[in-house]
Amino acid sequence: MFVIKCPYCGERDQTEFVCHGEAHIARPKVPSEISDEEWGSYLFFRSNPKGIHYERWTHDHGCRRWFNVVRDTVSDKIIKTYRMGQSKPEIENE
Amino acid sequence: MKYSILNLVRNSFSYHENWQKAWSSPELKSEYDVVIVGGGGHGLGTAYYLAKEFGVKNIAVFEKGWIGGGNTGRNTTIIRSNYLWDESAALYDHAVNLWEGLSSELNFNVMFSQRGLFHLAHSVHDLQEISRRGYSNFLNGIDAELLNQDQVAKKIPYMNLNGRYPVLGALLQRRAGTARHDAVAWGYARAAENLGVDIIQNCEVKGINVSNGKVTGLETSKGSVNVNKVGLVPAGHSSVLANMAGFSLPINSVPLQALVSEPIKPILDCVIMSNAVHVYVSQSDKGELVVGAGSDAYNSYSQRGSFDMIEHMMAPLVELFPIFSRLKMLRTWGGIVDVTPDRSPIIGKTPVENIFINCGWGTGGFKATPGSAHVFAETVFKGEPNKIAAPFSIERHYSGALVDEAAAAAVAH
Amino acid sequence: MFSPLSSKIAVDSKAVKLESVSFVGKINLRIKEEDSESRKIVSEFLRYNLPNFSGEVQGNNETRTAWLGPNEFLIHCLDAEKFNIINKIRDILGNGFYSVTDVSDYYITIRLSGEKSIEVLSKGCPLNFKQYLNIKDSCAQSYISKASVFIDRLADDQIFDISVRWSFAEYLWDWLEDASKEFLSSH
Amino acid sequence: MSNQNRTFSGGRIDRNKPINFMFNGQKYQGFEGDTLASALLANDVHLVGRSFKYHRPRGILTAGSEEPNALIQLGIGARTEPNIRATEIEIYEGLEAASQNCWPSVNFDIGGANNILSRLFPAGFYYKTFKWPPSLWLFYEHFIRKAAGLGESPKAKNPDRYEQRFHYCDVMVVGGGISGLSAALAAARAKCDVLLVDENSYFGGYLSNSEASVNGKKIDDWIRIVCEELESYEHVKLLNRTSAMGYYDYNYVTALEKVTNHHQELSKTLPRERYWRIRAKKIILAQGAFERPLVFADNDRPGIMMASAGMKYLCRYGVLPGKSAVLFTNNDHAYLSAFEFVDKGAKVTIIDSRNEASDRVKNRCKELKIKIYFSHSVISTFGQKKINALEIQKTEDKGNKLVGAVKKIDTDLLLMSGGWNPAVQLFSQSRGKLKYNKKINSFIPDIAIQDQRIVGCNNGDFDLSYNLENSFQSGLKVAKELGKDINFENSNFNGKEHIPFVSAQVEPYMIGKKGVTKGSKHFVDFQNDVTAADIFLAQREGYISVEHTKRYTTTGMGTDQGKTSNVNALSLMSHIHKKPVDEIGHTTFRPPFSPQTIGAIAGRSVDSLFDPIRKTSMHKWHEENGAIFEDVGQWKRPYYYPKKGEDIHKAVNRECKSVRKSLGILDASTLGKIDLQGPDTAKFLNMIYTNAWSKLEVGSCRYGLMCNEHGMIFDDGVTSRLGENHYHMTTTTGGAARVMSWLEEFLQTEWLDMQVFCTSVTEQWSVLSISGPNARNFLSELTDIDLSKESFPFMRFREGKVCGIDARVFRISFTGELAFEINIPARYGSYVWNEFMTHGKKYNITPYGTEAMHVLRAEKGFIIVGQDTDGSVTPFDLNMEWIVSKKKEDFLGKRSFSRSDTSRNDRKKLVGLLVNDKTTVLPEGSHIVEKSKSQPPMKMLGHVSSSYFSPTNGHPIALALLKNGASRMGDEVEIPLMNGKVIKATVTDPIFYDKEGLRNNE
Ligand SMILES: Cc1cc2nc3c(=O)[nH]c(=O)nc-3n(C[C@H](O)[C@H](O)[C@H](O)COP(=O)(O)OP(=O)(O)OC[C@H]3O[C@@H](n4cnc5c(N)ncnc54)[C@H](O)[C@@H]3O)c2cc1C
Ligand SMILES: NC(=O)c1ccc[n+]([C@@H]2O[C@H](COP(=O)([O-])OP(=O)(O)OC[C@H]3O[C@@H](n4cnc5c(N)ncnc54)[C@H](O)[C@@H]3O)[C@@H](O)[C@H]2O)c1
Ligand SMILES: Cc1cc2nc3c(=O)[nH]c(=O)nc-3n(C[C@H](O)[C@H](O)[C@H](O)COP(=O)(O)O)c2cc1C
């Protein structure tokens, strides 16, 4: 059970949050112009890495904000949290 | 040596000193016709059927740890085939049919115990759901009985029918039940080895060599091998292996946990599943209650989840069975399950020629083990998906032809 | 007027006090984080600065405003004043981007106080009370058992106003009352 | 004779407070301070249970939480509890306990036959047999199951309470032995917030009640003084009877405190146990070590116990469990037990597997006239229900060969010691890595992953002075890391222990008379009856990985989780494979540390607090007026309101008819409501809903469908434009939270520039939906809003007073009748409802529930999301292309409609079904075939999603999703039922009433 640092509220228990899967998957700008494969990739295909993972969480029982988390999926250690709209930090696998 | 009561008695005279290895640990060869990556039930079973039904000779199963140590060794062992959609029903019922003869077929008792499974309905909506599924099972030739509250009460003593969410009825599949999970891996391994399959443990696949869009070899922790065909059956690690071959999957790997209570004398002789109260439970032959928890929403490869998932199981268990409150939780554990968007597996071809994949069984693939292995063996052998497997292609994620068991609200255990 | 706690009997002891707070005006106000102009206008109207960070509560004799999120506030006022304030805010902010919504009935408020109030809360609320809600005029959102809550600490003495959605109020009351049990009996 | 094994003095029991208890139906007496085990031993009861598989007589092996044998059924009736360790339970007046896993009694157990047949039951025997015929497995299994299990589950509801709490601290210390105390003391003096837990009722751990001393002070005095100092700090919390159970990420530890278990009278208000969820900045593990048994032939008889346990019974409880004892050891430290026993008047013989011991112990033995047999091994033991003799023989070749004469020794107690295993369970749970330490022949902590330190025996250190000092220093270091001032005196603790533990010789097993694999039983795991021969067999059969050996033999899988057995099993494997133990590895330690009460984890979330019951403000009225409720998520909604003598059908028919004829009223408060404000709201709605929203005028309402990005319907509802930039959205009851989060997701993550704010207002408003030809007449009498058709047409919204209360009124209809949805601030909801019921009498106002609502809407062919859709249905599947904008370039889900499968034209479509017999109401969920066969399988075309008797039409109606539905209008299809009947029906349009929609436009 993690301690997650909400970028707005500070360190809180994981149970106040909900995880929503991979981050930085932008919705295609003009969906009608892309192929079924590209659309399918956007909808369903995920990087699911063993190691550094960028993901989205919400502080449901708190400020209700969405934000990003960088976490190692092997150690489960949270490396960084940052607000929506901020650019993706480059973090190397250990 | 054949396993039988006679041989057991015979061997007892020699203090069981003459039993042979159930499977051995051969050296890695430099070349195989088919390599199955992943020594879980599905992988070992695939190798077994490839050898037995298709006569493939030079097969190896590569397992990065010990066989059966993945989800095969850590699941709540629920077996059923009462799925909603025709495609799933066909696949899982194929498996149940094979389960029924599996101990004999493998000459290894996998203790498939058809003690019946009850899906509880707690609301009008639940009743509609079990009725829809029950009717679909009925017409697919899968046994299904819709029970009302009184019938449930008679069949399951000690269950609290009038809690916060009263039990209004249940869908019963009598042919459903449980099996001894470890025995499935061991039984397939022993039977496969008897047919000449090399079972290579502590052999992690670390790279996949592809040339001209076609697989040529594998890099493993024990060295390199040349291969003709590869079947990937790595459960929680399916994305990792797909990445090695240069493609990606519609999969997230998440923790799923379970627990056992201390052993007690028989008190619950069927399997109970409840979506609304969020619990599933059965009692093992050894006497523990085997209880399943929910999966975490975050990706992880650590074979452990958040403890609140376990906590969230305990109040529902006590709600449904107030008599279990004083019992003790003995051990909790986790597995990594690879979850697809529609909670149905992926079986079939991949973008790389001669690499085939069987994954995405998520929280519910143990029950499919023999069926999955059987249809996948044919798929690998023929290079084309078997008829039952065909709807479970990767392509469905582009076409939209999902087999959406998740949407239909039947939890997938 | 009816509240889900209408029939509840207050708990009154030195260890734990539990009472239901009658309806007050509650207004949800949303203004973008970077919209300092609108924030200024509203601050001038309220006659104090809008709270700026998590846990902050500002107020005066007329209103009390708590931070709910980087662009979200909860204004408490006299029940009779709520529409005046809502209309006034609409007036001063005009057609811009903000939202102001009456949530006076959406939340029911339970007042918990007494020497053991933090212990009662700690039974079901994951907040670290050494770090959060540790001084008067601070607030936090979290959950208590199975209800999401907004907690406002009114005094250095342990007095907490816990706001919860109407339909969870009865559950939360029953839960708190049950949690208090061990502190009420004499032994 | 009672308490015949009690010494004259000594121990931490209160001899003035006798306590009566029952064991196996017999009355016994113990003293306050006793555990059940010590009290039984005091009364010379050694046989307490039967083993799991062979039903062998078993006694008491240890004196703590690691006990594998002495598991008993505690209490009776609803308070009975299986598998309780007699070594842990403190006795109280009236305690009743019984042996388990035996029938008819522990003394004469029929199951004991298994022992005689045991040759047939080696590890994994069941995999090799019972396979034929397959149909008989359930039969065999029945008997296997009966024989397995240990104690019995209670058969009644648990009457006790369990509490829980969260706790934060700077430093948590697990284990209150001298190491834990010392560490806690340092941290406490440095003003850290400290929590110290120990599973025992007392602090001091292993050394309490021993002859050790610190700085010249008796150890017990030192412990007392330290505890007093710790207790004097407000920032320190000491919890005894509290086991740390799980160690999770980010220093999260769960612990279970026994609050009233040890009392005779259970409190009504105090919980029985309290479950702690602890988050500590720093954790110090000071759990100590468990003594390791020796593996020799028949080492499981009652009367065979760990040397340290024997000593504990003697020193703490004043119980001399045997008068003529033998100590079997491989280390010096265990000699201490022998000295203590002799001191208390027992006769002791020592069998030492080594060829030497230190002069210190040898000299003392000489003084006490204790005979030592060096290089000897116990090769067999005797005694059915308690050990009465044993045989020893000299060994050679590192214990692998027996030489010389066999000597038989009469004895009534065999103490054994194979060395010590640090309690690495929690460390390992916290992802810490272990390494094998050759000095102590056990695993010790190596690399820590979390913010923690390990001190004392837990770390494999056994020197008292070192542990005192090092633990104190660890406490200081931790305090320093937390930024505390540690500028105070060092402890300068100087401890003295009689005979320190240095190291033990390793013998994976002691060779027995018949060797180790041939028939005699060298138990490795006492609880699961795993013998050394089983471990050999597993290796022979290829179950070579530790994990395979564990699962094949079940070693370490009992309720003690291998606390006494694991290391022995591993060194046996190391011996067999001739590989260092490090290379063998170890199995995974998993929570909990000790079995943990399920009820305590459930806490108070049981019974009425299991899950919130969400009620609307009118709930009381419904209750008082006989409503039957339906659970919709957490909400309770009136399902129907039966009048005297009515069943559901009669009531629903009446309710429906009243709506169609005059006036009905529905409590629709549970609908989700979201307030949307901001300049871009229309633009946002255009993306969220499938239809177009740009042209919706202020004061108007519109129905919308929401699809997910897969193009599948996931919610619907009416959204109204309240003002220029202000909208009011409604959602389904079950979908409210999901929709809110869906809206926020896109606003917060995708369209950050879009100027819209969403606020949930579900409970702000009570919603009274009135419906029927008299709705306008009725409402006009209670409102100042002009309700005339012209000024308040269908699909419009108005504000005004209703019954004097500010209200929002929406003219929308789900029944197909003239209808108004009146939104009232929740506090006035029940008031207005009551007013309506009073004023509505002349229109025969009829409250109707969700079932009537469903019938009424089905007559109109309106869908219910979640009933007529299931997450795999598009708007086109419901023939609702009219609601899918063709002009909008993009909206959520649009792109998916053109995928090959989603755009197929033979998809299932919503149709109506009319049964040909005009009477059968099809079961909802039943499936449709073209032509039925005598037997399944049959090819299905779709299913019945909604089905009712329609009171308006006077016959049943149904909605169905049917393959190729649109082209099957008028076709006959069949619905085979489970009872063998086949119902024929005709495919129709799904609208059964007022097709033109005139009535709601009235
Ligand atoms: C807690 C829990 C409860 C469950 N309950 C149920 C249930 O009740 N009923 C049910 O039907 N299903 C259940 N499941 C799901 C079920 O366990 C799985 O779907 C099923 O066991 C998958 O079998 P498998 O053989 O494909 O995978 P596994 O048994 O996981 O085998 C995959 C193997 O691949 C190996 N591998 C991975 N990467 C590599 C590599 N690079 N090189 C070599 N080898 C590799 C792994 O080590 C592993 O042994 C549950 C799962 C869990 C975790
Ligand atoms: N010579 C020996 O063989 C030997 C063996 C053991 C101890 N000792 C002596 O004891 C001294 C100190 O011992 P120590 O303090 O390191 O260990 P200890 O065994 O005295 O204390 C550890 C305490 O932790 C408790 N504990 C263990 N797991 C727990 C859990 N999960 N939750 C709550 N409590 C738990 C135990 O019940 C015990 O009371 C040593 O320095 C040594 O002198 C010697
Ligand atoms: C159906 C089932 C029953 C189990 N029963 C027990 C048991 O009785 N005792 C035990 O210690 N573990 C039991 N386990 C758990 C295993 O010990 C182990 O935790 C699990 O296989 C996962 O492996 P790991 O914990 O080594 O990672 C059981 C597991 C399963 C799947």
Ligand SMILES: [Zn+2]
């Ligand atoms: Zn936050």
